[in-house]
Amino acid sequence: MNMHIFRKFIFLISFLLIFACNKEEPVYELNQINSSSYNANKNKLKSTMQYISILYANLFQTALSSNELVEITNCIESIGDKEVAHEIVLSSFMNSQQVLIPSDSLMRSDLNHFIEETYKRFYVRDITEAERKFFIDFFESNPNVSSEMVYMAFALSNEYQFY
Amino acid sequence: MKRRKFIKKSLIGGAAITMPFVLPSGRLFASSGNRMADHVVFVAFAGGVRQQESVLQRYLDDSQAYPSAGNIMYNILDGAPPTDKIVYGTTNYVNGDTPIPKMLSQTLQQQGTFFKEVNASVVGHYAGVNTLLTGNYMFTQGLRNKPLTPTIFEYLRRLTGEKATKTWFIGNGIGNSIPLLDYSTHSDYGAQYGANFLAPIVTFGxxxxxxxxxxxxxxxxxxxxxxxxxxxxxxxxxxSQGSALPNIGNTEEEKLEIKQFVRDMFQKKDNGSIAFPPISDSGDLQTIGYACEVLKRFKPTLTVIYLSNVDGCHGNFSSYLRSLHRADHGVGHLWDFIQNQVPEMSGNTTMIVAPEHGRNDDPNGIKDANAFYGYDHSDSNSQRIFNMMVGPGIDSNLSIGNENNKVGDIVNIAPTIAEILGFKNDIVNTGLLASNQSFFDLI
Known part of the structure; x- marks a missing residue:
């Protein structure tokens, strides 16, 4: 009898030793966030037609008609210095009543949000901290810089020429 | 000790004197030659011009077997106009019945040196203009690709340090890959030495x-x-991460000047004050008018003007004759404008006029409204062109070569421009030209 109790005792001790001393391993987890890579792997130059149709859709939130696309492309082809040609076409867009850009007061009310959204709108990527610092400092030291001027700079920049 | 100090100072001084000065253009020394003129205007009298209707003045006699000969390019060439079956002028009663009055009191032939029979080995428009501008036959060059060897614009800017707004390439449109000819893909040259291209009838159309x-x-x-x-x-x-974009190197000031020019041209167009020739009823003549405005505003060192309306000859010979007559009118107006409206360029500009290729000997079978046959460009007659030069230091009233004696080649034009602008030795030393001879070497 005692032997039977002893065996049960040994079995209980063994069970506890096997299963009770299992050390719990820590689990490290990361919260998943969505972020586009810096410069977003853009390595293809937009054609003049691509550039104009994308820019028009960006600024007017509507598609450019095929006739107008051909006409504007021809205008750009007719001027050798493409920076000059783009600037003239873009400033003509900016003269339109239909262009959709945030107001200056909206821009100034939340500079951080404005520049973040501008990077996403034009470059389809997140702003880096260095870029954010430059723009916030620049906006604060240049109170007359308007949202239109910022949009012009982005639309004329070289990164916007690539996809 | 004193002697040592003297030698040391002399060496430093000598080194300073002989140290090459690096120009912004990347070259070490300024161009080595003397300029014959400070400005060159090269009219690519392009589109394919038959010798028979231009230099040989046969009008309908040769092409349509109709006995009427005469000179329809009387601003450029000596010779009386035809008197029978006039179709090349403006319209009074019937199409083209009124010839455009002569612009110049003295023809360019009388004022300059005329190579009457010059060889042009390629007979396509793009390849031909490419050859005119590069001084190289582009036998392996594809259409819709930039030139493989440097253009005369790039040589000028790289070898003499000229600014971008001092070189202009003015085309009468954006077809035929013409806008691609503002610079080449050559690794030592390229966009940063390119010309400012403008197709004014599109820009201001x-x-x-x-x-x-x-x-x-x-x-x-x-x-x-x-x-x-x-x-x-x-x-x-x-x-830091991406690719660079081609840039022809206009400074901010130059870009501002170009934008101002564009704005002013729209105003002048509205006011009716563009410097068009007296008759400006064609794309070529409108192009000439805007080219005059470019000359007046920028006083370029090198301007190339591309005309091509004569290419209508494929299917409309009457239209070809009208275009040829108008191109001559435009060239006359251009020369007159330079001499009388641009004081900085007057007496200090050389003008060169040459087609990019000729046209066939035999017609193609397409008849126009006058029952005149059209002409393509593919046979040996298409390899016949002329070259006219007029300006300071160029012999006047000198004609070289004839129908049976070809003198000169289309590839001699690029070194000719270099010689006029004082950098022929430099361009020859690049070793990139098909010929080191200019037309002056052939006189």
Missing amino acids: NSGDKHLKNAKVYHPEEELDPMYKMKYFLDNVWY
Whole structure:
């Protein structure tokens, strides 16, 4: 009898030793966030037609008609210095009543949000901290810089020429 | 000790004197030759011009087997115009019945040196103009590709340090890959030495009216300056990761000047004060008018003007004759304008006129409204062109070569321009030209 109790005792001790001393391993987890890579792997130059149709859709939130696309492309082809040609076409867009850009007061009310959204709108990527610092400092030291001027700079920049 | 100090100072001084000065263009020394003129205007009298209707003045006699000969290019060439079956002028009673009055009191032939029979081995428009501008036959060059060897614009800018707005390439349109000829893909040259291209009848035509005329005028300091600062920041960030864009190197001031020019041209167009020739009823003549405005504004060192309306000859010989007559009228107006309306260029400009190739000996079978046959460009007759030069230091009233004696080649034009602008030795030393001879070497 005692032997039977002893065996049960040994079995209980063994069970506890096997299963009770299992050390719990820590689990490290990361919260998943969505972020586009810096410069977003853009390595293809937009054609003049691509550039104009994308820019028009960006600024007017509507598609450019095929006739107008051909006409504007021809205008750009007719001027050798493409920076000059783009600037003239873009400033003509900016003269339109239909262009959709945030107001200056909206821009100034939340500079951080404005520049973040501008990077996403034009470059389809997140702003880096260095870029954010430059723009916030620049906006604060240049109170007359308007949202239109910022949009012009982005639309004329070289990164916007690539996809 | 004193002697040692003297030698040391002498060596330093000598080194300083002989140290090459690096120009912004990347070259070490300024161009080595003397200029014959400070400006060259080269009219690519292009589109394919038959010798028979131009130099040989056979009008309908040769092409249509109709006995009427005469000179329809009487601003460029000596010779009386035809008197029978006039179709090349403006319209009074019937199409083209009124010849355009002569512009120049003295023909260019009388004022300059005329190579009457010159060889042009390629007979396509793009290949021909490419050869005119590069001094190289582009036998392996594909259409719709930039030139493989440097253009005369790039040689000029790289070898003499000229600014971008001192070189202009003015085309009568954007077809035929013409806008690609402003610079080459050559690794030592390229975009940064290119010309400012302009196709004015597009820029200032209906499309331009609709999409460029309304361009906003930004204040240079208050608006453009901060805008460019932001753009430069964005571009600098991009350059650390991305590819560079071709840039012909206009400075901010030059870009501003071009934008102002575009704006002014729309105003002048509205006012009716563009310097068009007296008759300006064709794309070529309108192009000449805007080219005059470019000359007046920028006083370029090198301007190339591309005309091509005569290419209508494929299917409309009457239209070809009209275009030829108008191209001559345009060239006469251009020379007159330079001499009388641009004081900085008057007496200090050389003009060169040459087609990019000729046209066939035999017609193609397509008849126009006058029952005249059209002509293509593919046979050996298409390899016949002329070259006219007029300006300071160029012999007047000198004709070289004839129908049976070809003198000169289309590839001699690029070294000729280099010689006029004082950098022939430099261009020859690049070793990139098909011929080191200019037309002056052939006189």
